[in-house]
Amino acid sequence: MKEGFNENLPEKHLNIFSPKKSETLKPVFIFIHGGSWDSGKKELYSFFGKRLARKEMVAVIIDYPLSPEYIISDMTTATAQSVKWVKENIDNYGGDPNQIYVSGHSAGGHLAALLSTKDEYFEALDIKNPIKGAILIDAAGLDMYTFLKKKNYPAGTSYLKTFTNDSVIWKEHSPIYYIDENDPPLLIMMGGNTLPGILSSTKRFLEEYKEIVPDPNYHLQEGKKHAPMILQFFNSNNKTYDWIEAFIKNNNN
Template identity: 35%
Template sequence: MDPFNLPAAMDGGTAKVGDGVPYADGPRHKLDIYAPEQRGAAAPVVFFIYGGGWNRGERSDYQFVGRALASRGFVTVIADYRLVPDVAYPAFLEDSARALRWVQDNIASYGGDPNRLFLAGHSAGAYNAVMLALDPSFLKEYGVTMPILGVGALSGPYDFYPFEYDEVRNAFGSAPNPEGTQPINLVTSAAPPMYLASGTTDPIVRVQNTEHFAQALRDQGVWVTTQYYEGFGHMEPVIAMGALWRWRMPVLDDMVAFFQRFGAFPSGVPYVAVAPEPPEMMPDAVAPMNQIIADLDAMFQRIEE
């Protein structure tokens, strides 16, 4: 993900205000915090969970997401969590719940308002985010009482049982109740509002996953905003949150507008970054963008049929 984290490819007017902050013991229990450089009153908080098939990923790969959301007025937290094969379900969810307890106890010291919390994630991270919102047992275990005002989920798998691919078998195959690992089976009317987005040609998680999950939420009376980005695949929605590819699709604007609808900035409008024009020329390191996307997609197995 290095091309998207070059200084010229990230949003200005932001600061990394926490770097490798431990939220528990262990090398995978650290988090980073991003915030607007100009901070006054306490800001809303986004807890962003990256993907990687539950077996890869680093918080440092997603600096561009942290700075993108910070440029729109959010204090953004990105935490590492333990990965397969060292752990399996539900350890990665427990880690995120533990990190949220740290947020609850400490984010005010970094300019964030714990009463204006939003979850967001991409791919496996989108799964993690919606599971934390749907299954209260994880947050209860760690004493997290902050309200979740909304969830922004990109390219997420929500209905992938039976487990047909090694990536999900390794992560979920030992779960005593496999149906209980599926977000689509846990939907109740108590779920928070959700923004669900997917590329229409996603080769890793088919767009129907989002469609079916959205319908299950609507059937329970839960507010759902869906966005389907025509012709885009699995990685593009999260990459387009960053300044380098923001001209490709309005995913950041769409997510921020959703968070605004549900109370992110009740007393005013946040600073809004200007979406860049398509670049006329890019450095050699970032020019072959389509090839970079193809290489990233090739790292993943399909999650569901």
């Protein structure tokens, strides 16, 4: 681990869901849970892993250290470590290490976007960014810098427990400032009735992203609130699964 990264992170485990019978390696879908960076756990999303496995993907549901004990750089480092482990081991579970997709809802979407647009965390682990594509599900924090500037929270309160009181760190962990032509493709889903901060930051993110990808793979789900954006995946026939399958298929052609 390179200097500047926390080497004393807690040990975390992950859950893997593989198709029952498979003669070929399958695309890998790593899911990062939400919870405002201070709550949530992988066990809540076993339903998602099981449904993805039935759709011929190897799903990996991960955990990461949470605030207030840990800050955003620790969370991103831990998530990158999980992705590295998947890259090096997932073929033992039927997954293709060359077809790794990351996804997340809310805070998890932020971490997925950050790892997809900023290679620094993988460079610190001495590997090339292995992410082939990212699926953002009502992602929070895409422009945390602007959000926190406007909110002007008192030091040490609210999201500052995660992002610290340092505005430099806010910008360093805002994916919008790292968009470039080398990024893996993105599938972006947003609820039309989601949280105001997500609505505004996703709008700004899309404006920047369109400079690189004029016609982004973006789905606005009219009327959807924030929590239903992930709860909809309980329904195996939900159209979002079709979007994910098409995204992965087109990206592998």
